[in-house]
Amino acid sequence: MNCNQIHEWPRSTYRSEIMHEEKHALVSHPRDPRFLALRSLQTPQGRFRTGLYLIEGIRHVARAIEHHAPIQSLFIDPSILSNPFGRKLAHRLRKSGIPSLQLSRPLYRELTLAAAPQGIGAVVRQHWTPIASIRPERNSFWLAVESIDSPGNLGTIIRTAEATGVAGILLIGTDADPFDPAAVRASMGSLFSQRLVKCTAREFTDWARSSGASVIASSPTGLLDYRALRCRWPAVLLMGSEKHGLSEHLMETSDFTVRLPMLGSCDSINVAVATGVLLYEIFNQRRGL
Amino acid sequence: MNCNQIHEWPRSTYRSEIMHEEKHALVSHPRDPRFLALRSLQTPQGRFRTGLYLIEGIRHVARAIEHHAPIQSLFIDPSILSNPFGRKLAHRLRKSGIPSLQLSRPLYRELTLAAAPQGIGAVVRQHWTPIASIRPERNSFWLAVESIDSPGNLGTIIRTAEATGVAGILLIGTDADPFDPAAVRASMGSLFSQRLVKCTAREFTDWARSSGASVIASSPTGLLDYRALRCRWPAVLLMGSEKHGLSEHLMETSDFTVRLPMLGSCDSINVAVATGVLLYEIFNQRRGL
Numbered sequence: 045m046n047c048n049q050i051h052e053w054p055r056s057t058y059r060s061e062i063m064h065e066e067k068h069a070l071v072s073h074p075r076d077p078r079f080l081a082l083r084s085l086q087t088p089q090g091r092f093r094t095g096l097y098l099i100e101g102i103r104h105v106a107r108a109i110e111h112h113a114p115i116q117s118l119f120i121d122p123s124i125l126s127n128p129f130g131r132k133l134a135h136r137l138r139k140s141g142i143p144s145l146q147l148s149r150p151l152y153r154e155l156t157l158a159a160a161p162q163g164i165g166a167v168v169r170q171h172w173t174p175i176a177s178i179r180p181e182r183n184s185f186w187l188a189v190e191s192i193d194s195p196g197n198l199g200t201i202i203r204t205a206e207a208t209g210v211a212g213i214l215l216i217g218t219d220a221d222p223f224d225p226a227a228v229r230a231s232m233g234s235l236f237s238q239r240l241v242k243c244t245a246r247e248f249t250d251w252a253r254s255s256g257a258s259v260i261a262s263s264p265t266g267l268l269d270y271r272a273l274r275c276r277w278p279a280v281l282l283m284g285s286e287k288h289g290l291s292e293h294l295m296e297t298s299d300f301t302v303r304l305p306m307l308g309s310c311d312s313i314n315v316a317v318a319t320g321v322l323l324y325e326i327f328n329q330r331r332g333l
Numbered sequence: 334m335n336c337n338q339i340h341e342w343p344r345s346t347y348r349s350e351i352m353h354e355e356k357h358a359l360v361s362h363p364r365d366p367r368f369l370a371l372r373s374l375q376t377p378q379g380r381f382r383t384g385l386y387l388i389e390g391i392r393h394v395a396r397a398i399e400h401h402a403p404i405q406s407l408f409i410d411p412s413i414l415s416n417p418f419g420r421k422l423a424h425r426l427r428k429s430g431i432p433s434l435q436l437s438r439p440l441y442r443e444l445t446l447a448a449a450p451q452g453i454g455a456v457v458r459q460h461w462t463p464i465a466s467i468r469p470e471r472n473s474f475w476l477a478v479e480s481i482d483s484p485g486n487l488g489t490i491i492r493t494a495e496a497t498g499v500a501g502i503l504l505i506g507t508d509a510d511p512f513d514p515a516a517v518r519a520s521m522g523s524l525f526s527q528r529l530v531k532c533t534a535r536e537f538t539d540w541a542r543s544s545g546a547s548v549i550a551s552s553p554t555g556l557l558d559y560r561a562l563r564c565r566w567p568a569v570l571l572m573g574s575e576k577h578g579l580s581e582h583l584m585e586t587s588d589f590t591v592r593l594p595m596l597g598s599c600d601s602i603n604v605a606v607a608t609g610v611l612l613y614e615i616f617n618q619r620r621g622l
Contacts, residue, residue, distance in 0.1 A: 320606035
């Protein structure tokens with residue numbers, strides 16, 4: 045094709061073709077600023093600075109769309125995006141005006157923890173709810189976690205929270221980041237539907253008191269077997285970190301402190317499992333079982 | 334010190350000093366065969382060939398001793414083993430005749446997944462119980478898992494199994510390796526106290542039938558809400574893999590198929606959390622709650 049031929053095209057086709065080309069340029073240089081901007085979202089600083097985070101995989105992108113998550117842009121590895129549903133998602137998002145970047149396989153690979161990347165990912169805007177704006181409904185239940193260390197555990201907890209009908213998750217302290225790639229991955233898309241609240245320990249206790257929610261703390265030294273608990277609504281389950289449990293201040297402000305009984309030489313179980321057992325117990329009480 | 338001085342030492346002191354030197358030689362070359370032998374235990378092949386596995390950290394070593402796990406040798410990074418209890422453990426094991434190897438920091442680092450290695454690790458012999466030798470006691474309950482993909486999930490499950498009084502764990506299919514470093518780490522020492530049985534799906538169903546155990550399978554398509562289950566003892570809870578669930582053959586041979594109810598757009602929760610919720614339910618029934 046020579047220049048003359050191009051000039052013979054209708055103007056509109058020519059322009060749309062150029063735009064198509066620009067949108068779909070393959071980024072393959074590891075110092076390309078567009079790639080570096082994406083990669084920076086893997087770090088806490090990058091996420092904090094921009095208020096954005098990364099998701100990867102067809103299921104995650106589909107659930108982000110389903111929950112109207114604010115998708116800012118797409119990144120695609122065309123060499124591995126073979127799934128027809130995944131290609132349809134990409135097409136649909138591009139058509140709705142979401143910018144899309146094509147990456148070479150090694151660059152795409154760097155942006156995901158997945159063992160088998162699926163060739164479609166997105167940049168999404170973080171969603172936070174200010175604590176002052178939430179008034180718990182009468183029979184709602186909430187989850188509060190203090191400084192969970194492992195983002196994988198946090199993501200797993202967010203997934204169970206959706207399954208058990210938790211109204212929202214309060215993250216006490218600044219350590220836990222639900223938008224860390226490992227948390228996002230473990231949440232399996234439940235992140236998009238959850239109300240997330242960042243607060244200090246003081247803000248949490250003020251909120252719980254003013255909203256009339258009963259606070260159920262979990263601790264290995266709790267006096268009450270968790271099966272003996274009878275929930276008053278609204279309720280909030282309060283979980284501590286893997287290593288240090290709950291801080292004394294928070295423990296003191298709770299209405300009940302429950303323990304999971306344990307046999308053998310176990311003095312603790314995984315925090316995501318413990319949260320799951322307790323959330324299902326509260327869920328069962330709410331559904332009258 | 335010159336040769337003459339050495340010859341002036343009492344014979345016994347001299348020999349014990351030499352042995353001490355040998356035992357505590359610092360291995361720092363990455364091609365040292367003693368280090369390579371340790372490192373090979375991080376691979377499935379290395380573990381399969383030798384029947385050994387690695388543990389790391391004070392808690393793990395202490396619990397291995399507590400449960401009389403067959404410790405074969407120790408490996409130490411003297412530059413980071415500062416904890417007095419950890420040093421005491423090392424001393425006690427060496428005194429009882431367990432060989433010990435001192436490693437340089439970079440080599441030691443390669444043998445552990447821990448973010449903060451503790452400077453003491455051990456090689457332990459795997460313990461497997463043949464399926465033919467187990468006869469379930471009348472009110473015992475067992476756990477069977479089919480091809481769990483993530484060793485971290487498997488280790489977390491083993492930890493919850495100890496806490497809830499599971500009599501033993503049957504691993505159906507050859508994929509799941511409880512001695513994988515990530516499984517060992519997540520089990521937090523519960524591995525040592527658990528009876529572990531490797532079997533095929535056919536061996537499992539034959540065993541369940543002949544032992545009279547009721548088989549409770551878990552599936553998102555199960556007809557019975559898990560809270561409606563009334564256990565008959567002995568019982569065995571049967572869990573499938575993260576991605577594929579239970580194979581049809583195993584599903585068909587179960588006495589009950591229970592599901593965990595889920596709200597939101599969740600169609601599944603993490604397999605270690607689901608196992609935890611179900612194990613606690615069965616544990617509660619056994620303790621009459």
